[in-house]
Amino acid sequence: MTFHSEKMQKIKPSGIRELFAKAQGIPDTISLGIGAPDITTPEVLKREMRYAVDFNYNNYDQSPGNPKLRTMIARKYKEEYGVDYSSDGVLITCGGVQLVYTALQTYLGKGDEVLIQDPSFLTYPHQVHLAGGKTVWMPSTSDFKIDIEKMKELVNDKTKMMILNFPSNPTGAIMEKHELKALVDIAVDHNLMIISDEVYEYYTFDEKKHVHIGSIDDAYERTLTANSFSKTFAIPGWRIGFGVSTVEIMKPMIGYHTYVIANATTPAQVALANYMHTDEAKEFQKYIKNEFQQRRDAIVDGFNSIEGIKCHKSSGSFYCYPDISESKYPTGEEFSNKAFEDARVVLVPGTEFGPTQTKNIRASFGSVNLAKIEDVIHRLTRMLEQSKGK
Ligand SMILES: Cc1ncc(COP(=O)(O)O)c(C=O)c1O
Structure with a gap:
């Protein structure tokens, strides 16, 4: 039995979740797709959660x-x-x-x-x-x-x-x-x-x-x-x-x-x-901010070192939004498909975020450490260099 839902007809599945699912289980994939920190939850907060359950809240x-x-x-x-x-x-x-x-x-x-x-x-x-x-x-x-x-x-x-x-x-x-x-x-x-x-x-x-x-x-x-x-x-x-x-x-x-x-x-x-x-909470916030700033520096510099890509320096959050329109794969969609197929890097096309966003891709550095960022830049550089001959 199927029932009609008019309001759901305009709702398209989240492209980010689809990408996330596509990348699951594929070895050697680096995901800059999902907007979540890879940082472990602070121990003191985990302990507070255990106490809350144990004390019957x-x-x-x-x-x-x-x-x-x-x-x-x-x-x-x-x-x-x-x-x-x-x-x-x-x-x-x-x-x-x-x-x-x-x-x-x-x-x-x-x-x-x-x-x-x-x-x-x-x-x-x-x-x-x-x-x-x-x-x-x-x-x-x-x-x-x-x-x-x-x-x-x-x-x-x-x-x-x-x-x-x-x-x-x-x-x-x-x-x-x-x-x-x-x-x-x-x-x-x-x-x-x-x-x-x-x-x-x-x-x-x-x-x-x-x-x-x-x-x-x-x-x-x-x-x-x-x-x-x-x-x-x-x-x-x-x-x-x-x-x-x-x-x-x-x-x-x-x-x-x-x-x-x-x-x-x-x-x-x-x-x-x-x-x-608590003091621990304040320390944690400082640590995470510092970590993200280092990642921001590395990823923005990395993208700007690739021919055909221009990347604004993000002032906050844990995303950057490079313009790939002068690269061999000039739309976000093409670029992110190619990056996934050839370099095993997950990036989100800008069109997920707004109707005119064809030239950009979103890269989340919330869940990739500095070593992975270096690897991503290396893989994308190689992907674009190899494409030159084609
Ligand atoms: C701008 C913005 N607002 C809200 C949220 C949702 O966060 P929450 O996990 O609190 O629902 C996100 C998550 O990515 C976000 O990027």
């Missing part, structure tokens, strides 16, 4: 989240950005993905338009569609910031919100505070909500500091920040994300979350509440 918790964890998250924003959030303005979800989806389901009406940067994290447009909204793509500048002049022209009566994500997946770009302020001003002028996905807040390089959008003048009352512990503490499988905002914005979202999820995993929340402000 295995029941339902409060629906918006464990009260201690909500308080700890509010404290984090005060300490790190000087911004006051009530713990009632915090919602703990099953990953950052569920936080964004909950916001879209809560706030979008049929046909409402959502401004999303081209390119962006591939989940957003699918979530917008599932929530009944329509994605409107904001063009990027050559250094992968939002092109503010062009995006202004896209705002109309149906525009409800914009989704921002800096440091960016897939480009590694960040926008400076004054540039973000220009976006906030547009949101104020047109009464738009801002969803700011800041899951890579701790990975900014070259002394650049992360700008929390809720700290920018006039942004606070209209901004929902999405965040997650997946990348911060190398626990993507625990599925704990969170959002912070005003109590007014958060209250209806908590209502939605209660009926769909009830609560995010209890022992993981208890463990994180006990761990997140």
Whole structure:
């Protein structure tokens, strides 16, 4: 028996997951495909998780989240950005993905338009569609910031919100505070909500500091920040994300979350509440940032050393986004197919992230160490050199 689902017809399977599956079990493959850290979860945090289970924190918790964890998250924003959030303005979800989806389901009406940067994290447009909204793509500048002049022209009566994500997946770009302020001003002028996905807040390089959008003048009352512990503490499988905002914005979202999820995993929340402000946690964040900066240097230099490839220096996250349009395989799709077949390297074509992204590929350095990066550059150099004779 088959049943028809109209809304799922527009949903295509995640190309990244397909690539991931294709590469599984094929020997000697190096994957720069999936956006997850290869760093082991900190021992102290693992121990906190074991304690939480052993001390029987295995029941339902409060629906918006464990009260201690909500308080700890509010404290984090005060300490790190000087911004006051009530713990009632915090919602703990099953990953950052569920936080964004909950916001879209809560706030979008049929046909409402959502401004999303081209390119962006591939989940957003699918979530917008599932929530009944329509994605409107904001063009990027050559250094992968939002092109503010062009995006202004896209705002109309149906525009409800914009989704921002800096440091960016897939480009590694960040926008400076004054540039973000220009976006906030547009949101104020047109009464738009801002969803700011800041899951890579701790990975900014070259002394650049992360700008929390809720700290920018006039942004606070209209901004929902999405965040997650997946990348911060190398626990993507625990599925704990969170959002912070005003109590007014958060209250209806908590209502939605209660009926769909009830609560995010209890022992993981208890463990994180006990761990997140410890010295070990701070040390871990420093270590992982330093590690990613070294990898960023190696991979960006490596790509730029290959004839026909140009790569911007990522300012944050753990992605870089080389332009391969002057290589022998000038579209992302061709390049990534060839890289997989000939060099056993998994790379994601830019078209996964936005409709005009034919010239780029995304390389995640979250899960490849320096030795593997060197190997990848060597394999791709050889692949392109060998192709010259053909
Ligand atoms: C920009 C962005 N937001 C959210 C997420 C989701 O993270 P989580 O594991 O918390 O759902 C990711 C994961 O890759 C991401 O890149």
